[in-house]
Amino acid sequence: MRILLTGGAGYVGSACFRHFRRQGIEAFVLDDLSEGHAGAVEADRLDVADIRDTDAVAAILRRRGIDHVVHLAALISVPDSITDPAGYWSVNTAGSMSLLEAMRAEGVGRIVFSSTAAVYAHGFDRPIREDDPIAPATPYGASKLAVEHLLEGYATGYGMAATALRYFNAAGADLDGRHGEAHRRESHAIPLVVEAALGNRAGFDVYGGEWDTPDGSCIRDFVSVIDLADAHLRALKRARPGVMARYNLGSGTGTSVREILAAAEAVTGRPVPSQVKPARPGDPARLIADTTRARTELGWTPRHSDAQSLLSAAIAWHGSYGLDHYLGTRIAAE
Ligand SMILES: NC(=O)c1ccc[n+]([C@@H]2O[C@H](COP(=O)([O-])OP(=O)(O)OC[C@H]3O[C@@H](n4cnc5c(N)ncnc54)[C@H](O)[C@@H]3O)[C@@H](O)[C@H]2O)c1
Known part of the structure; x- marks a missing residue:
């Protein structure tokens, strides 16, 4: 191949x-x-x-x-x-x-x-x-x-x-923490919350606080x-x-944005400042995968996709390497 x-x-x-x-x-x-x-x-x-x-x-x-x-x-x-x-x-x-x-x-x-x-x-x-x-x-x-x-x-x-x-x-990121997410203009929840937890961003924006979900934030997989x-x-x-x-x-499990925030605080042991912003156009309240087909036909089982593992991997990557590792510059705090 x-x-x-x-x-x-x-x-x-x-x-x-x-x-x-x-x-x-x-x-x-x-x-x-x-x-x-x-x-x-x-x-x-x-x-x-x-x-x-x-x-x-x-x-x-x-x-x-x-x-x-x-x-x-x-x-x-x-x-x-x-x-x-x-x-x-x-x-x-x-x-x-x-x-x-x-x-x-x-x-x-x-x-x-x-x-x-x-x-x-x-x-x-x-x-x-x-x-x-x-x-x-x-x-x-x-x-x-x-x-x-x-x-x-x-x-x-x-x-x-x-x-x-x-x-x-x-x-998430590679298990050795040496490679991970490094978008120049980051829009994804986990790197944004991790950068806020590490003090590289002023805070974390929760888009929409009144979704029809248990804690009002949207749910993703x-x-x-x-x-x-x-x-x-x-x-x-x-x-x-x-x-x-x-x-x-997907992992097959929904995790709310507020749960991601809480997991980042638990893994780092630091409070993460956050604010609720208006919901973004095109965002649904909840997106969770039924992965039955991939599990049965591909024999696939996600093993590293629980919130704790994802946050730990992302924190190891952003804390020691991050975008700097690829560009040699700091992410500007917003
Ligand atoms: N990240 C997610 O959560 C997610 C979710 C669903 C689907 N996807 C899909 O997964 C794929 C990878 O996403 P990602 O998060 O790694 O994004 P990414 O931006 O890190 O990777 C996309 C890559 O495509 C390259 N690229 C863009 N335009 C190109 C062009 N015209 N010619 C050649 N290369 C070009 C970019 O330089 C970049 O390296 C994308 O197709 C995306 O739509 C991502």
């Missing part, structure tokens, strides 16, 4: 890359480094390119002798997708089509795609299954759903083996990047030509 990870210098992608390498797999990274970090992967396995450059992608597939692709490259900010929909359709959807065409040209027939829980309709008060109603509320979710439709077509029409992994909320990496490898091994598969990846 020779795997190319697009977006492999990013948070989830570099965790997958390191996991694959530890298993002795020949893995390579294609990333434009718009958000990812060269320091997160091995230098001689990184090609800097834009997925929208079909010829460049085809040349990399050929030169590296690739037979499987894990496609993570994307723009990932839900709020930004509302103010810049064209940018999201261009990178996430047209970029994916460009990649698929490069794969078709080079005879590469296996792909695992990073999809998202943002494709689902809102309003579930129970864990969401893969066959539940789809109705993305934002251009981000719509741009990802469109790729699922592309994959369905490429599986049926060209015999591609395609899998969409719908992550819920990726979180956090899943470790280590568990995600394991699921990708299982999905690659199970993929079948001409078949498009979809799996939810």
Whole structure:
């Protein structure tokens, strides 16, 4: 197996890359480094390119002798997708089509795609299954759903083996604490609360305090990047030509934002200043994965995705390394 990870210098992608390498797999990274970090992967396995450059992608597939692709490259900010929909359709959807065409040209027939829980309709008060109603509320979710439709077509029409992994909320860090989440403009709850706990931010913003949930904050399903990496490898091994598969990846347990705040305080032993801000457009009250399909078909069990483990890993990473480790600068306190 020779795997190319697009977006492999990013948070989830570099965790997958390191996991694959530890298993002795020949893995390579294609990333434009718009958000990812060269320091997160091995230098001689990184090609800097834009997925929208079909010829460049085809040349990399050929030169590296690739037979499987894990496609993570994307723009990932839900709020930004509302103010810049064209940018999201261009990178996430047209970029994916460009990649698929490069794969078709080079005879590469296996792909695992990073999809998202943002494709689902809102309003579930129970864990969401893969066959539940789809109705993305934002251009981000719509741009990802469109790729699922592309994959369905490429599986049926060209015999591609395609899998969409719908992550819920990726979180945590490598177990040795030397790699982790380092977005330049961070929008995810766990790194933000950890930076506030470490005194690198003035406080932590809770978006929406009056959701219809037990403590009024919204509920999410956090899943470790280590568990995600394991699921990708299982999905690659199970993929079948001409078949498009979809799996939810989450811990299967909902955790409220206030519970994350309390867990950060418990792990660090420090109070974290927080304030309630208006809810953000496109945010649902609760998002919890039903992971029955991934557990039964992929034999996947998340082992590092409880709140305590995720917070401990994130604190080890942000406390000793963090974005500085990749950029050599401090995160500005907000
Ligand atoms: N982080 C989450 O909680 C989460 C949840 C659901 C789905 N996802 C999906 O998982 C994937 C990875 O997310 P992440 O959190 O690691 O984000 P990330 O921003 O850390 O990684 C994305 C990578 O894609 C690269 N990239 C962006 N545009 C590119 C282009 N045109 N050509 C080549 N490379 C490009 C970036 O430089 C970056 O390294 C994304 O597809 C995202 O939509 C993430």
